Every structure is written in C-alpha cells, then in structure tokens.
Amino acid sequence: MSGPAAPHxxxxxxxxxxGEAWPQALAAWGTTTRMHAPxxxxxxxxxxxxxAWYDSRDVEVHVDLAHVVRVGLQExxxxxxxxxxxxxxxxxxxxxxxxxxAARVRAGLVDRDDLVPLVANLWCDLLINDRLQRTGGxxxxxVWRALGPPSDPLMALVLxxxxxxxxxxxxxxxxxxxxxxxxxxxxxSRLVRAYARDPATGAGGFAALLRTxxxxxxxxxxxxxxxxxxxxxxACGDEGALEGLPYGVADAGLxxxxxxxxxxxxxxxxxxxxxxxxxxQAPPDATSTSGTGAHASGILPPELHATLTAxxxxxxLEDVAVAWYRERAAPYVVPFRRAVRPLPPDPLLGxxxxxxxxxxxxxxxxxxxxxxxxxxxxxxxxxRRHVMDDEPQEPGRVPVDLDLYLDSSGSMADPRRFSWIALxxxxxxxxxxxxxxxxxxxxxxxxxxVAGTDGFTRDADAxxxxxxxYFGGGTSFPLGVLRRTHLGADGRRPTATRATHIAVISDAGxxxxxxxxxxxxxxxxxxxxxxxAGGGGTLxxxxxxxWLARLRPGLPDGYxxxxxxxxxxxxxxxxRFARTTWGEGR
Amino acid sequence: MRDDDxxxxxxxxxxxxxxxxELVSVTRRLATAPAALRDPGVxxxxxxxxxxxxxxxxxxxxxxxRSLDQRLGAGGGDRAVLAxxxxxxxxxxxxxxxxxxxxxxxxxxxxxxxxxxxxxxxxxxxGGLREPAAWTDxxxxxxxxxxxxxxxxxxxxxxxxxxxxxxxxxxxxxxHRRAVAVELAAEAQRAAELAQAxxxxxxxxxxxxxxxx
Numbered sequence: 001m002s003g004p005a006a007p008h009x010x011x012x013x014x015x016x017x018x019g020e021a022w023p024q025a026l027a028a029w030g031t032t033t034r035m036h037a038p039x040x041x042x043x044x045x046x047x048x049x050x051x052a053w054y055d056s057r058d059v060e061v062h063v064d065l066a067h068v069v070r071v072g073l074q075e076x077x078x079x080x081x082x083x084x085x086x087x088x089x090x091x092x093x094x095x096x097x098x099x100x101x102a103a104r105v106r107a108g109l110v111d112r113d114d115l116v117p118l119v120a121n122l123w124c125d126l127l128i129n130d131r132l133q134r135t136g137g138x139x140x141x142x143v144w145r146a147l148g149p150p151s152d153p154l155m156a157l158v159l160x161x162x163x164x165x166x167x168x169x170x171x172x173x174x175x176x177x178x179x180x181x182x183x184x185x186x187x188x189s190r191l192v193r194a195y196a197r198d199p200a201t202g203a204g205g206f207a208a209l210l211r212t213x214x215x216x217x218x219x220x221x222x223x224x225x226x227x228x229x230x231x232x233x234x235a236c237g238d239e240g241a242l243e244g245l246p247y248g249v250a251d252a253g254l255x256x257x258x259x260x261x262x263x264x265x266x267x268x269x270x271x272x273x274x275x276x277x278x279x280x281q282a283p284p285d286a287t288s289t290s291g292t293g294a295h296a297s298g299i300l301p302p303e304l305h306a307t308l309t310a311x312x313x314x315x316x317l318e319d320v321a322v323a324w325y326r327e328r329a330a331p332y333v334v335p336f337r338r339a340v341r342p343l344p345p346d347p348l349l350g351x352x353x354x355x356x357x358x359x360x361x362x363x364x365x366x367x368x369x370x371x372x373x374x375x376x377x378x379x380x381x382x383x384r385r386h387v388m389d390d391e392p393q394e395p396g397r398v399p400v401d402l403d404l405y406l407d408s409s410g411s412m413a414d415p416r417r418f419s420w421i422a423l424x425x426x427x428x429x430x431x432x433x434x435x436x437x438x439x440x441x442x443x444x445x446x447x448x449x450v451a452g453t454d455g456f457t458r459d460a461d462a463x464x465x466x467x468x469x470y471f472g473g474g475t476s477f478p479l480g481v482l483r484r485t486h487l488g489a490d491g492r493r494p495t496a497t498r499a500t501h502i503a504v505i506s507d508a509g510x511x512x513x514x515x516x517x518x519x520x521x522x523x524x525x526x527x528x529x530x531x532x533a534g535g536g537g538t539l540x541x542x543x544x545x546x547w548l549a550r551l552r553p554g555l556p557d558g559y560x561x562x563x564x565x566x567x568x569x570x571x572x573x574x575x576r577f578a579r580t581t582w583g584e585g586r
Numbered sequence: 587m588r589d590d591d592x593x594x595x596x597x598x599x600x601x602x603x604x605x606x607x608e609l610v611s612v613t614r615r616l617a618t619a620p621a622a623l624r625d626p627g628v629x630x631x632x633x634x635x636x637x638x639x640x641x642x643x644x645x646x647x648x649x650x651x652r653s654l655d656q657r658l659g660a661g662g663g664d665r666a667v668l669a670x671x672x673x674x675x676x677x678x679x680x681x682x683x684x685x686x687x688x689x690x691x692x693x694x695x696x697x698x699x700x701x702x703x704x705x706x707x708x709x710x711x712x713g714g715l716r717e718p719a720a721w722t723d724x725x726x727x728x729x730x731x732x733x734x735x736x737x738x739x740x741x742x743x744x745x746x747x748x749x750x751x752x753x754x755x756x757x758x759x760x761x762h763r764r765a766v767a768v769e770l771a772a773e774a775q776r777a778a779e780l781a782q783a784x785x786x787x788x789x790x791x792x793x794x795x796x797x798x799x
Contacts, residue, residue, distance in 0.1 A: 110781050164757055169750050183766045186756055190763075211780075212773040258781065260774030262767045271760075271767035 018077040025081035028137030050236035054087035057240035079138040086128030091199035096246040100200040103307045108207025116310035121237030123206045149175020153217040160185035184213035194266045204258040242313040245323035254299040321416045321468040329426035334578040336435035339499040343396040350386035399437035400535035407506035409445045409475040421542040425467045425505040433460045441466035446474030475509035486529035501535035507542045511554040526556035594755045595711045597740035604686040606741025612732040623670040626662030631655045637673045638698035667718040669705035676701040690740040707738040715760040730758040
C-alpha cells in the first residue's frame with residue numbers, strides 16, 4: 001500500500017501548512033460545517049489513483065501529499081481540501097446518494113459499467129468545483145492551471161465546461177492538444193447549473209451526454225487503460241468501501257428513463273422537444289401486472305447489484321435482493337395475527353385463616369402465625385393466607401408464528417430479479433417479525449430440493465434469504481416438512497410449539513400440497529397441519545384472479561387464497577390480510 | 587447548427603468593440619425596470635422619442651416616429667417591451683455616460699440615434715424568444731438581454747475579451763440553446779436506441795427464465 005517517502009521535500013512543513021488550511025477549507029462550505037482533521041499521508045498511497053479523496057464510511061478526507069508534490073499542488077491546500085469537504089457536503093454525501101448517482105450514471109452509459117465510478121466522480125467534481133468557484137470559497141481555476149492541460153478527451157470536455165461556467169477564455173484550462181466539442185461542453189455547463197443541488201437526478205444526463213458526444217473516444221478508453229488512468233488520477237471521489245446495499249435506493253425515481261440533456265426541459269428550457277410517444281425514452285412500465293411479475297416500479301436487484309459491482313463492492317446478488325425486498329416490502333407491512341390465549345388468574349390476597357393438621361406445611365403463613373402467638377402449636381395457633389382468584393382484565397395475546405413455504409420451481413419468476421409474489425412473501429415475513437413472531441421459511445422446488453431456515457427464527461434476514469432463494473426445478477410441495485412442523489414425525493413432537501400461521505407462496509404448482517391422496521373421508525397432511533397449527537393458512541398465488549376458481553378444487557380446504565400478480569393486487573392482498581387479522585383480534 | 591445561431595448580435599456601428607460598462611450594472615438596471623414598461627397603455631414609439639429628447643435633446647422626425655410605430659407594434663408586446671427595456675438600460679448614466687458608449691455614439695450622429703437604433707436592433711434580435719416578463723424576472727434572460735444590448739451598442743462588458751464575451755453569449759443565448767438542443771437531440775435519439783437495444787436483450791434473457799410458464 002505505502003511506498004517510500006517522497007524525497008527532496010520538507011514533509012513536516014507541508015503537513016503543517018495543509019493542517020493549517022483545514023479550517024479555511026471547512027469555512028468554504030459555511031460556518032456550521034464540521035469534520036475531523038484530514039489524514040495527510042506522507043507516503044504514497046498506491047491503492048488510490050487520485051492525490052486526494054473522501055471516505056464516506058469514516059467521514060474523513062485523505063490527501064496523498066507525495067502525490068500532491070508530484071503534481072505540483074503544494075500551494076493549493078485550501079482548494080484541494082475544500083473540494084474534498086464538498087464530497088461530504090454536496091455530492092455524493094453518503095453511501096445512499098453515491099449508489100443513486102452511480103445507478104443513474106450506469107443507466108446513462110448504457111454498456112460501459114467500467115466507467116461508472118470515473119464518470120460519477122467527474123460529475124460530483126463538476127458540481128463541487130462550480131459551487132466553490134462561484135461562491136469564492138476556493139480558487140479551483142488556480143488548481144487546474146497548476147495541473148496543466150489535459151491529455152484525454154473526457155477531462156478536456158470537463159475543463160472546457162468549467163471555462164464556460166466560470167467565464168474563462170477558451171483554451172485557458174482545456175488547452176489545445178485535445179479537440180473539444182463546444183456544443184457538448186455548453187450543454188454540460190447548463191446541466192451543471194440545472195442540477196446544482198440534485199446530483200443524483202442530473203447524473204444520468206451527464207453520463208448520456210458523454211456516451212453520445214464522446215462515443216468514439218469512450219470506445220478507445222479501454223478498462224484500466226492509460227486514458228482512463230489519467231482521468232482517474234484527476235477525479236477524486238468517495239473511496240469508502242460499500243458494505244451492502246444502503247437503504248433508500250429501491251424507489252421509483254431510479255428507474256425513470258434517462259433523459260439526454262438536449263431533451264431535458266430543465267437544461268434547455270423551451271427548446272426541449274415535446275415528449276415523444278412511449279418509446280426508448282419513456283420510463284419503463286411501472287404498473288405492469290403481468291403474471292410473471294417481470295416488471296416493477298423502481299430499480300431491480302440485478303441493476304443495483306451491477307451498480308455496486310461497478311463501484312467495487314463485493315456484495316452478492318442475494319445480499320442485494322434481501323436488502324431490496326426488505327425496503328420494498330416496508331410500506332406494505334401489515335398487522336400480524338395474534339392468538340388470544342387465556343391467562344392464569346391473578347392471585348388476590350385475602351385474610352388469615354386457621355391452618356389445620358394434614359394441610360401442606362408450605363401453606364403456613366409464618367409471619368402471621370408468630371405474630372398471633374410466639375408459641376407455635378401446629379393446628380391450633382398456625383394460620384395461612386387465604387388467596388382468592390381475580391379474572392384478568394385483558395385476554396392474553398401472543399403473536400402467531402409464521403410457517404412460510406416458497407415455491408421456487410421453474411415456473412416461478414426468479415425472485416433475485418423480481419417477482420411480486422416474492423414481495424408478498426417478504427411482506428409476510430417482515431409483518432410477522434415486527435409483531436414479535438418467529439418465522440420458519442422453506443424454499444422448495446422438486447423432490448429433495450428444499451432449503452430455508454430449518455426451524456423457527458426471529459432473524460428477518462435469514463427468512464428473507466429463503467424468500468430470494470431459487471432452485472428453478474420441478475414442483476413438489478415438501479409435505480414432509482409440513483408434517484414434521486405441525487404434526488410431528490418419527491415419533492417426535494411437532495417443531496411448532498405455539499399457534500402458527502401457514503403461508504404458501506406459489507402458483508398453480510400449489511396443488512401438489514394435496515398430492516398425498518388420503519383415504520376417503522380423511523384429511524390430507526395440508527388440512528391436518530392447518531388444524532393443528534391453529535393460526536390459519538394463506539395461499540398467495542402468482543396466477544391471474546380468474547384462475548382461482550379453476551384451481552380451488554385441487555387446493556387443500558381451509559386456506560385463504562389470494563392472487564398476487566402486480567402492485568395493485570399486492571396492496572389488495574395486504575388490505576385483506578390486515579382486515580382478517582383485525583377481525584380476529586378484536 | 588448554423589454559425590448564425592451562435593454569433594453575438596452585430597454592432598450597429600462597424601468597427602472594433604471597445605470596453606463598455608460592467609455587465610452586472612446593466613443586469614441590475616434591468617432587474618429594477620418599472621413594470622410600466624410592460625403596460626399595454628404605453629406607446630413605445632412615443633416613449634423612445636421622449637428618450638431621445640432626454641438623452642441629447644434631439645426631437646424625432648415624423649418619418650422616424652412612423653418607422654418606430656411600424657416596427658415595434660403596440661405597447662405591452664414582445665418587441666415593444668424589448669425596445670423599451672433597451673432604452674431603460676441606455677438611460678442609466680453608467681451606460682449613457684460611459685466613454686466607450688460615447689465613442690461609438692460620436693461615430694453615428696449622437697447618443698440618441700445610437701440608442702433608438704439599438705432598441706430596434708435588440709427587438710429584432712430577441713423578439714419572439716421569451717415572454718416579455720422574463721426579460722426582467724429571469725436571471726439568465728436578464729443577462730441575455732444585457733449582453734445583446736451592449737453588443738448592438740458596440741461595446742464589450744468590462745473586463746471581457748471578445749472571445750470571452752462570445753463564449754458567455756453562447757451560454758445565455760436562447761437562439762443558440764435551441765439550435766444546440768435540436769442538433770444534439772439526434773444524438774440523444776441514437777443513445778435512446780442503444781439503450782432500447784440493450785433493454786430488449788436483457789428482457790430476452792429474463793424471459794428465458796419463464797419459458798415454462
């Protein structure tokens with residue numbers, strides 16, 4: 001990570017100078033801005049390409065002073081430090097906004113995931129530098145002059161944009177070595193001003209502008225190539241490690257179509273053409289009710305996973321899907337069932353009464369006995385406390401546990417991409433855990449393809465992992481697990497120890513629940529388990545509503561059946577589930 | 587995009603542009619323009635004729651008045667408001683008494699002739715581009731009008747070179763903005779097609795999972 005110290009330089013003096021500049025750098029963003037002192041690295045930091053960076057995880061500014069000396073920025077401490085403070089104050093601020101910006105940039109770049117971090121950093125840098133230069137907080141022009149003209153088209157466009165933003169003579173910053181498209185720089189300058197306070201919304205347009213105006217130049221930038229390296233050395237951003245998917249990125253805003261700045265009324269005003277008919281520029285269908293559940297409002301887990309991967313995170317698709325379902329299910333969480341259980345009567349202490357021989361010695365109230373007579377004569381002076389029963393005012397309510405079975409056969413949509421039915425499962429899990437219940441989640445497909453929490457747990461993440469698991473095999477409901485849980489098996493008691501709600505997330509394959517063919521007049525395992533569970537049962541099916549009547553004869557008796565194929569159906573399911581719950585509870 | 591869309595308004599008096607007043611003083615002047623200048627009851631030709639008298643005592647001739655009436659239209663209209671706002675700017679001593687403006691005026695027969703001609707030229711240049719109220723209420727529009735007025739008067743904003751002034755004009759010019767938007771819209775369409783193709787490819791991959799349904 002660290003190499004030898006930079007030679008021929010008074011490192012201590014440089015550290016002192018940069019340390020003294022810190023208060024002024026903070027003041028560039030207002031009198032209330034607070035951060036702890038920056039980390040000034042006196043040895044080269046090879047892991048980071050830039051000379052300065054911000055770490056949102058530790059909320060800390062880092063400066064590689066050896067690199068600073070190498071590029072000749074020793075005298076620009078305030079500007080460099082104020083710029084890094086800008087990453088804390090303006091863009092990206094936190095991990096959530098960082099991911100949002102990166103997701104929009106990724107969508108705007110279309111097929112260049114390798115450039116996502118670089119372009120996202122350049123966009124944030126543009127906003128920060130413009131704010132600092134306009135408010136007079138720092139002299140960024142001097143910094144760019146010290147760095148010299150760029151050698152790659154990406155930075156040349158950025159610097160030409162800065163020239164336009166700050167009213168500088170042409171070629172003052174961008175030089176003459178690399179040709180720059182003036183119209184693209186002009187549009188970029190308007191974009192910067194239009195989205196000066198909304199980095200995430202403007203990021204997609206910036207990426208789309210680069211993707212179109214520098215199409216050939218970007219194609220020449222090979223991942224890890226010299227051109228990309230040169231730009232990365234100048235673009236300093238948030239280098240904090242991302243740990244999982246931050247909360248607040250699953251909303252519909254990130255899924256809106258990317259609008260090129262030339263078509264964006266916020267950028268070109270009345271020059272923007274009228275909105276076209278739904279086509280390539282239209283946002284994706286946000287209200288689809290297709291049976292496969294392939295569409296959803298909001299960005300989907302695979303896109304978020306690809307975004308995190310582009311940012312260098314090692315989070316798995318499964319982790320992203322769990323976090324995504326947790327966030328998306330939160331608005332639908334419903335009151336969960338609670339079983340009414342008679343409580344033991346409250347003891348009501350009465351007066352003292354004689355204790356007779358033959359009664360339990362433990363019942364003797366010794367204080368009362370000795371108070372009445374210091375000489376204890378059993379059966380004569382002994383007394384005991386009379387206890388009466390008082391009926392409890394409120395009946396006892398305990399949450400009903402949830403036994404959830406998730407069909408992951410080949411006919412079901414892969415929940416790691418998205419399915420409304422899996423979202424319904426997540427709603428049930430979160431509702432149960434919030435109510436204090438325990439959850440057993442079992443993912444099943446063909447014979448022997450069973451996975452899950454293997455018992456009841458209060459760990460919502462463990463249950464959600466079962467929700468997003470996927471086999472994609474045959475269809476055979478795990479009646480053995482259902483029997484073991486509620487009826488007991490192999491001479492063992494049922495693993496469910498209190499009232500439990502049985503929920504099955506499936507499609508037409510749910511009919512395999514009734515595949516055990518009981519003798520005439522007897523109930524199958526599914527019905528027996530429902531009776532033994534004592535918390536009711538729900539079948540949530542990914543089939544069109546008009547299929548339910550046709551499927552019902554093949555379903556086990558006693559279960560509530562719901563069709564959930566889209567957003568509206570999910571809301572309706574949550575409403576009906578809640579209504580049933582409160583009907584029982586009150 | 588035509589070069590014409592990006593060029594600054596031409597000066598009324600041929601020759602090199604000389605340094606003029608501060609841009610900020612002109613935009614501030616526009617921000618404080620009285621609402622009466624947008625009043626439909628104001629007769630723009632008469633108002634400009636009065637302005638000529640105030641500036642250097644010149645009384646407009648009948649032919650000039652007829653010409654003003656024909657070219658500016660009724661009061662409160664787009665062109666009339668632009669002409670009156672230009673006159674309001676020129677009435678500011680910081681502009682009317684500026685050395686650069688005086689030099690140009692000397693070459694065209696006096697300050698009132700320069701200002702009245704500039705008012706007509708600005709109306710021609712910017713007419714139909716924005717709502718009349720925007721020229722005083724919107725920050726960018728104010729700068730666009732201020733730069734246009736100084737350009738036709740034949741001066742540069744103080745501290746700006748011709749190149750910087752040209753770049754700055756392109757940043758605020760409505761005509762240039764529209765031209766660039768039209769030109770880059772074609773590129774945007776290409777980008778959209780690219781995104782669409784990729785989306786379809788992803789959709790096909792996703793659909794393969796549901797083949798058994």
